[in-house]
Amino acid sequence: MADRPDVEDFGHEPMNIITNGKLRAVVCARCVVWDHGFNDVAWPCTSAIVLGLVPRKEPSS
Numbered sequence: 001m002a003d004r005p006d007v008e009d010f011g012h013e014p015m016n017i018i019t020n021g022k023l024r025a026v027v028c029a030r031c032v033v034w035d036h037g038f039n040d041v042a043w044p045c046t047s048a049i050v051l052g053l054v055p056r057k058e059p060s061s
């Protein structure tokens with residue numbers, strides 16, 4: 001990711017799925033490609049979370 005040059009994203013990055021001009025979903029570009037069924041893999045995917053590409057949810061307490 002451009003704003004996180006210190007983090008290797010391995011191709012895991014958010015990709016907008018636009019249908020008829022409307023944003024339908026945000027999926028992981030890497031995981032969708034790897035899925036033979038081309039199922040939507042919602043962003044952030046598990047790999048992105050593990051790699052630290054997205055902020056982890058902070059404990060509420």
Ligand SMILES: [Zn+2]
Nearest residue numbers: 012028031045
């Ligand atoms: Zn992914």
